[in-house]
Amino acid sequence: MDEGHSAHRSAFQRDRDRIIHSTAFRRLKHKTQVFVEHEGDHNRTRLTHSIEVGQVARTISGALGLNVELTEAVALAHDLGHTPFGHAGEDALDECMAPFGGFDHNAQAIKIVTDLERHYAEFDGLNLTWECLEGIAKHNGPVLEDIPFALAEYNAKHDLELHTHASAEAQVAALSDDIAYNNHDLDDGLRAGLFTIDDILHLPLVKPCFAEVDRKYPNLDPDRRRHEALRRVFGLMVEDLLTESRIWLDKSGAQTAQDIRNLDHPVIAFSDELLSGLNAIREFLYANMYRHADVLVVREEMTAVLRNLFHRFMDNPELLPEGWTPYSDDFARARLVADYVSGMTDRFALKLHKEWGAVS
Known part of the structure; x- marks a missing residue:
């Protein structure tokens, strides 16, 4: 709905501010990035990751002369739809929801900001601008096939032009996510002892970057050496x-945001x-961090927790809290659950699981 103009901030600043003040954003403090929230005080959570993104x-948007507030709003909102326990939780919930339209965290972010955040007197959601919603929905590119249920449901009421690319601002948010997580997952993996500096020097x-640090600062202590080298990796990605x-x-000739959307390719790119070097980091992290034996053990445990919670609520919808009215038909009830x-x-899910025990 049209709320009119603010005397002190733009519409995109208002988007950003409402995202920061949302309940869903605060909950990211206790949601897994890679490590479950209680595994270490210095590991990234979804909240610290989102702030870094x-x-x-x-920074990138400002350097390119784009709209900084829109870029930041999309970046801060991009993980709002994540489940507890990171991608393990999302995979488990998607499996549980397979008969009911599936689950996708990007689509869930749209549902959160358009419906599930219910604090304002005149509307559900945050009443974000179309441009911000578009950026959240398709910052990773056009959504042409297998449109997630929650996104298709909203798009039927409010066309986000899913077949086109998102704005340059949303594209910046997407690749800033790549820069942030590839860099900080190296840092978190080293801190956790899943691999060593020698393991990543290839x-x-x-x-x-390590060679430059060693030349400039010989005999630097290990923590400073790691930090100095990884911040240079970060800088390489941003500059490129x-x-x-x-x-x-420049090549696109685009004069408007709609020109960007109508192109058959993105304009923000490595x-x-x-990109080859970035893919090498991704492959290393997948093999040595995301699929590390210690991480996989926790992943299996957290998968079981989430499945337990889903089926317990499906079988006993009266356990849902006040305001979460259960539906009689299975499909609608599953979407609600x-x-x-x-x-x-993470902590609330683990608390309920401990109280209830495994599903018999």
């Missing part, structure tokens, strides 16, 4: 994205060389 996106983006994106933006369970923090 917002910082990177804001990576093409990492090796020259800026250089390559300026080329693509160079082929950087998914909304509730996906919004839980």
Whole structure:
């Protein structure tokens, strides 16, 4: 709905502010990034990850002359729909929801900001701008096939032009996510002892950064050495994205945001060389962190927890809290249960699981 203009902030600033003040954003403090929230005080959570993505996106957007507030809003909102226990939780909930339209965290973010946040007198959700909703929905690119249920449901009422690319601002948010998690997952993995610095020195983006630090600061203590090298990896990614994106933006000839949407390719991109190095980091992290034996043990445990919670609420909908009115038909009830369970923090989900025990 049209709320009119604010005397002190733009519509995109209002979007960003409402996202920051939302309940869903606060809950990210206790949601898994890679490690379950209680496993270490210094590991990233979904909240710290989102803040880091917002910082990177804001810097890149400003350097490219884009709308900084819109970019930051999309970046801060991009993980609002994540379940407890990270991707393990999402995979488990998607499996549980397979007969009921499935589950997708990007689509769930749309449902949160358009419906499930219910604090304002005149509307459900946060009443974000179309541009912000579009960016949340398709920051990873056009959604052409297998449109997630929650996104299709909303798009039927409010067309987000899912077949087109998102704005340049949303594209910046998406690649800022790549920069942030690839860099901080290296840092968290090293801190957790899942691998060592020697294990990552073969990576093409990492090796020259450690070599530069060792030349400039010989005999630096290990913590400072790691930090100095990884911040240089971070800088390489940002500088490459800026250089390559300026080329693509210039070549596109786009004069408006709609021109960007109508292109058959993104305008925010890494160079082929950087992307190759980034893929090498991803492959390393997948093999040595995300699929590490210790991480997989916890993943299996958390998967069982989430399945337990889903089936317990499905079988006993009266356990849902006040305001979460259960439906009589299985499909509608499952969608409601998914909304509730996906919004839980790690600690709340574990608390309920402990209280209830396993499903018999």
